[in-house]
Amino acid sequence: MRNPYRTQKIAFSLLFLATLLIVVPVGLIVIVIIFKGFPAINWQFLSDIPRQGMRSGGIFPAIIGTLYLVAGAIIFALPIGLLAAIYLSEYSKENVLNRIIRLAIINLSGVPSVVYGLFGLALFVVFFKFGASILAGSLTLGIMILPVIITTSREALESVPDSFREVSLSLGVSKWQTIRHIVLPNAIPGILTGTILGLGRAAGETAPILFTVAAFYLPRLPKSIFDQAMALPYHLYVISTQVPNVDEKIRYGTALVLLALVLFMNLVAIIIRYQFRRRKKW
Amino acid sequence: MVKIFTIKDLNIWFGSAHALKDVSMDIYVNEILSIIGPSNSGKTTFLRMLNRLNDLNHNCKMEGNVKFEEEDIKNIEVELLRKRVGMVFALPLALPLSIFDNVAYGVRMHGKVKKQSLKDIVEKSLQEAYLWDEVKDRLNESAFKLSGGQQQRLCIARTLAVEPEVILFDEPCSGLDPISTAKVEEAMVILKQNYTIVLVTNNVKQAARVGDRTAFFLNGELIELNKTENIFTAPKDKRTDGYISGKFG
């Protein structure tokens, strides 16, 4: 008879190995980018425009472009996403409509990012004639991060105990006032977490902005929302694959800035969540 | 005696479960009406019907005629009904606000009030709920810092602050120790002078102590309703006798 404890030992070792196979490369990737990218980071790199066909100079326009895009996406997606989350958590009933909405959200989050790019191109760039512009890119990214914001906000709203709602309603306070003054304030940390995660996602995506906004090389800052703009992820793609003989330092530096931006947002989200859990009063 | 609630042939279902069956009764102004009965007998459903909190449950269906001061409660604007018919829940449910803001919450939501008059309302309500002396120096602290009994009296004060006519108590002492219970009961007896009180309780002795009249519910039916001393000394129904003497429950 086989010894079940030896089988267990072997199985657990294999599971541990599987875990290492994921976690170690992640750590290595982050460390490599930090170490190789760090020497490239200086004030000039962060504040200068790209020069000599992007082989030297800085990445300032790309940073600014990404910030514009992210800001635009959130301005569009947060109000809609938050209200949608309120609808799902506070108003909808268990019925067919609710189920269809849920399915729609799941699909929205599953649509490949490049298909969002196509959609943005067809609707905003061509149909609405915005052209390739910050506006078109922001709206495309905004729709893309909508499911993230809806799902996390909804979870945050639903985690507010029902008893709070009952107390408020039993005092003759209206439903909207209850939501506005009791439910929302207690859900804000969760909503914030979701919003920031959405921001991070929008900052890192390349495919949706390929045809809707991204400029290959635009060594100046955008002047209006109808301008094209450079963006960090697209810039990294361009200097990695489209431009020969770019100093590896610049590539790693760009990757580091992008990674730092995205990870910083995630870190903030994690901290908010952690603080909130510790402080939670009920 | 003036009727404040007139209930006729009330039936309530939750999905297919028949929670209340043909209940008819009157509730009078300035009385304490105790409602006793084993769990799942429909007491709480009856109580929550009075200020239409059952509406929050989408499965709930109600038939029959319930009048509050001569008006069908379905025709009264629900916020107004709940303002006039306040509720204190089984568990001390303080809102995650300061002590002051908890009491002021309902008043603020119902319209603009001057700062000073708001302070007056908060003080008056806390005094009526027997809590003022214990909290007057720390009104800005979180309500969660209070003990369970204090929180429950805070909830009473919060209900009083919107100046209801009727106060519904849903087993208000179920989570409290005997001393806190005594304080809440004391508050109830004094409140009776200005308010009508409907008290649902699992504690038969509590009903005997504070109730003017007592109703006994069993399996969704109103078995007996009478003056408290009659219920406890000479119950007409065998089941009432069995319940209050502890043969089942």
Add this chain to the structure above:
Amino acid sequence: MRKVKEFIIEKLILICGLASIFFVGLIFLFLLKEGLSVFNIVTPLDFLFGKSWYPISDPAQLGILPLILGSLLVTLGAAVISIPIGIGCAIYIAEIAPARIKEVLKAGIELLAAIPSVVLGFIGMITLVPFVKNCFHLPTGLTALSGSIMLAFMAMPTIVSIAEDALYSVPKTYKEGALALGATHWQTIWRVMLPAASSGLLAAIMLGIGRVIGETMAVMMITGNAAVMPNTILEPIRTLTATIAAEMGEAVVGSEHYFALFAIGIVLFIISFAINVTADLFLHRKQ
């Protein structure tokens, strides 16, 4: 006055509640609007099963079979790698890891999910591609295999987190019952936990695969982008997503090429729709 204000707000909330349906519909509508025109030039069958993709030759040859097979090949490779590792990692996190390490591991997985795909593509180009090239003595390391490895890596966060949830939501009594009967921890996991969590694990795998099929940037950067019928996993291939991303920039709005790329978008949309709906069914079957 307040009544009116609240009425308006509540209507607004309802409208936004319906927004996700609206946007899914809008996406599909605009893909159809731009994509269906391609079927004036090729029949749907020739489009799906044509073996040559030469969109700018004259006449254009618009067969996407090589692209579909390219996508399938990398997806299959990624699935073979990511399913055992991902599920294994999920079991380790859910069942074996001590509480402290569990938090670290979960943070690591979340970190991986947060890394932009273009960064992973860049790293893959610099490390993985030369490695594959040297390992198999190939003329180029830009192959389906490199893509599969990279994509497997990118599918991990999805698989691990959903699988872990599925294992976590197995009722404690199942586990305790098995342990009380004298089964070892591993026997309990293998014979009790995994079968009980099976529909959630399936959903995890499906959503992981969905992520892989939709992935664009990393795959475009490391699979070599050769739109030919793939023979082995050690040759360059091109996926559906990469084709859109690489060619839409040059396609003239309103040209056959433009329509064809949108038609590929329709195919991708339908695939992801099917995967997500099925995964959702699996996830909610247990309730």
